[in-house]
C-alpha cells in the first residue's frame with residue numbers, strides 16, 4: 001500500500017495525454033525536413049530562389065540562437081542585431097586587414113565571428129541582466145543603437161557610413177549561392193543541436209525555471225545570473241555567426257544594415273510566430289516567414305511598397321497567431337486527445353478529470 | 366561663452382525633445398506599452414506641418430490646431446484597432462505591433478513624400494535674437510515656449526482633473542482601477558492619443574529645424590528611448606530632466622570636442638547611470654517581480 | 656541545541672515595522688511551530704532568513720555561522736529550503752520537471768547532462784509518491800489545483816534533502832485527510848534528522864505536530880515553549896484577540 005493509493009490526490013485523473021507528438025514522429029519530421037533542405041537547391045538551382053534560401057538560413061541560425069536566450073529564459077531581447085553587426089564587422093575587418101580572398105576560406109571566420117560576438121555579449125549582458133521585463137527590452141534596443149552609432153562614428157575602423165566592401169568569391173552562375181546555403185544549413189543544424197541539448201540538460205531546466213519564476217529558481221540554488229549570462233552569450237554566438245555569413249554574401253557592411261533595428265524585430269517576430277521557447281518554433285517561423293518576406297521584397301522592389309506589405313504581414317500574423325504556430329497546433333491536437341480520453345473515461349467512470357480545461361494551452365513541442 | 370551658448374541651446378532644444386519623450390513615457394506608464402512607432406509618428410507630425418505650410422501656407426505653430434487633433438485621432442484609432450485586441454504577452458506583443466504599425470507608416474510616408482530630404486522653412490527659422498554675445502534662434506524660443514505650455518497643460522490634466530486622477534490610478538494598479546469602475550480602455554485610448562499628439566508637436570519643431578525624411582525616425586526613436594530610460598521608464602519628470610541633460614551634453618561635447626561624439630557621449634553617460642541605478646534617474650522600482 | 660538563531664532583526668517597509676527587534680532560537684532536529692496573528696511578521700522573518708529580503712539590522716545564524724543577508728541560492732546551498740505562503744511553483748514546467756529543478760548538481764559537466772538522470776528520476780518519483788502526485792508527474796504544474804500545488808512545492812523542497820525546512824502555512828487549502836498525510840511525512844523526515852520551522856494558523860495542526868512553539872507579535876518574539884504551555888499562556892491569547900498588551904517587548 002503506497003502513499004499514492006491512500007492520498008486522494010488526482011485520484012480520478014485519466015490516462016496522461018502527452019504534450020508532444022511521439023518521439024518517432026518528431027524525429028521522423030526532423031529527418032524529413034533535413035532531407036528537404038539539403039535537396040532544395042539541387043532541385044531549384046535558380047539563383048533568385050537559392051538566394052532566398054541563403055537569407056532563410058541566415059535568419060534561421062539567428063532565430064534558433066535568439067530563442068536559446070529569450071525563449072528559454074523569458075528575457076525578451078530586441079537588440080540582438082548588436083551581435084549580428086559585430087559578426088559582420090568581425091568577418092569584414094579580418095578579411096580586409098588580412099587581405100583574404102573571397103571564397104571558401106572566409107567561412108573559416110564564422111566561428112571567429114561567433115566567438116567575438118559572445119565575448120562582446122558578456123560585459124553587455126552583465127549590464128543588461130540587472131533589469132527585467134520592459135526595462136530589459138528597451139535597454140537591449142538602446143545598446144543596439146549605441147553600437148550602430150559607434151559603427152558610424154569610429155570611422156577609422158569601420159569607414160563610417162561609407163561602409164566596408166568585402167572581396168567577392170569567384171563562384172559564378174547557379175553555383176554562387178550554394179556554398180553560402182550549405183554552410184548556413186550546417187550552422188543552423190549546429191545551432192539546432194545546441195538548442196536541443198540545452199533544452200534537455202540540467203542547465204536548460206534551470207533556464208526554464210528562471211523563465212517561470214526567477215526568484216523561486218534562485219531560492220532552489222540555481223545560479224540565475226550565471227545561467228542567464230551563459231544563455232545570452234550562447235545566443236550572441238549564433239547570431240554573430242549569422243552576421244558572419246551575411247557579410248560575405250552581400251559583399252558589404254554598413255552600420256545601418258549591420259546594426260539593423262528591423263533585424264531585431266524580424267527575429268523576434270519569427271520566433272513568436274513559430275512558438276517561443278520551443279525547439280521547432282524558430283525553425284517553422286523562419287522557414288515560413290523569411291521566404292514570404294523575401295518574396296515581397298522581390299515583388300515590390302520599390303522600398304516603400306515592400307515596407308508596407310511587410311508591416312501589414314507582421315500585423316496580420318501577430319493578430320492571427322498570437323500564441324505561435326507550434327503551441328497552437330499542439331494544443332489543438334492535444335485537446336482532441338484529451339476529449340477522446342475523457343469520452344472513453346466517461347463510459348467507465350463518470351468523474352472529474354482533475355485537470356483544468358486549458359491544459360492544452362501550455363503544451364510544448 | 367561658447368559653452369554657455371551650448372548649454373542654452375541644449376536647454377532650448379531639450380524642450381521639444383521633452384514633448385516627444387513625455388508622450389513615450391506616458392504611454393508606457395499607463396499601458397506598459399513601448400511605443401516603438403513614436404519616432405515615425407514624430408516624422409508624420411513633421412510631414413503634416415510641412416504639407417500644411419508648403420501647400421496651404423499655414424504657419425506650423427498655427428497648424429498645430431489642425432495637426433494635434435488629427436494626431437490625437439491617429440493615436441485613438443491605433444489603440445482600438447491594434448493594441449486593444451492583444452490578449453497575451455501584452456508588453457512584447459504591443460511593442461512588435463507598434464513596430465509593424467511604424468513600418469507601414471514609414472512605407473506610406475516614403476511613398477507620398479519620397480526619400481528626398483525636406484524642411485519646413487518658415488520666415489523665422491533663420492532669424493534670431495541676440496543678447497550680448499548669446500544667440501537665441503527664434504524658432505527655438507517659440508518651440509520652448511510651446512513645450513512649456515503643452516507640458517504645463519499635461520501636468521494640469523494629470524494632477525488637477527478627475528481624468529488625471531483616474532489615469533494615475535490606472536498607472537499604479539490597473540486591476541484595482543478597473544474594479545472601482547474606471548474604464549481602462551477609454552483612458553488608454555486617450556493616453557495614446559495624447560502621446561501621439563505630443564509626438565506631432567515635437568515633430569513640427571523637428572521638421573522646422575532639421576531636414577528629414579521617413580528614415581529619420583530611427584535616429585529619433587533611439588534618442589527618445591535613451592532619454593526615457595535615462596529618466597526612468599514611466600516617469601514624466603524623468604523624461605523632462607533627461608531630455609535637457611541629453612541635449613546639453615550633446616551640445617557641450619560638440620563644442621569642446623566634436624559634433625560626431627555628442628550623442629555617443631550621452632549614451633556613455635547613460636550606461637554609467639544605469640550601472641548605478643538600473644531603473645534610471647526617477648524610475649520607480651529597481652526590479653519588478655515577473 | 657539551536658539550528659537557526661535570529662538576533663534583534665529589524666525590517667521596516669516605509670512606516671510599517673514588519674520586524675521590530677526579533678530574537679528567536681529554533682531548535683535543531685525539532686519541529687518548531689511559529690505562530691502569531693496576521694501581520695505579526697512571520698512571513699517577513701522567513702523572507703529575511705532565506706535571503707528574499709534584506710534585514711535593516713540584526714543577525715541570522717545557522718549553527719553558529721553568520722548567514723545574515725545571504726542570497727537565496729546561498730541559503731539554499733547551506734541546507735535551508737522553504738515553501739511560500741502563496742505557492743510558488745514553476746507553472747509552465749511539468750510536475751516532474753518542477754521536482755528536478757530542486758535537485759542540486761555541481762560542476763559544468765553535470766549541468767550539461769540531461770536533467771532526468773535515472774537516479775534523480777527515481778528519487779523524484781519517490782518524493783512525488785509520498786505526496787500522492789506521482790500519477791500527475793507528466794502534467795503541466797500550472798494545471799494542478801491549489802492544494803496540489805502546495806503539495807508539489809513541499810515535494811520539491813524535500814528533493815534537495817535540506818537539513819532545515821521552513822514551511823509557510825502548509826495546511827492552507829489542503830483537505831484534512833491530506834493534512835494528516837503531510838503531518839506524517841513531516842514526522843518521518845524529522846525522525847531522519849530534518850529540522851522544521853512551520854508557520855501555521857491551524858492550531859490543531861501546530862499543537863499536535865510541534866515540539867516547540869514560538870509566538871510572534873507585532874514583529875518580535877512574544878513567548879516560546881512546549882505546545883501546552885504556549886496554549887495556556889494568557890499573553891498569547893491577548894495577542895490573538897488584538898488588545899496588544901506587550902507592545903515593544
Ligand SMILES: Nc1ncnc2c1ncn2[C@@H]1O[C@H](COP(=O)(O)OP(=O)(O)OP(=O)(O)O)[C@@H](O)[C@H]1O
Pocket residue numbers: 668671672673691692693694695696697698699700740
Ligand atoms: N513588501 C511589503 N511591503 C510593505 N509592507 C509589507 C511588505 N511585506 C510585509 N509587509 C507588512 O509587514 C507586516 C508583516 O507581514 P507578514 O507578511 O510578515 O505577516 P505574517 O505574520 O506572515 O501574516 P499572515 O499570518 O497574515 O501571513 C504586515 O503589516 C505587512 O503589511
Ligand SMILES: [Mg+2]
Pocket residue numbers: 697698699740
Ligand atoms: Mg504570512
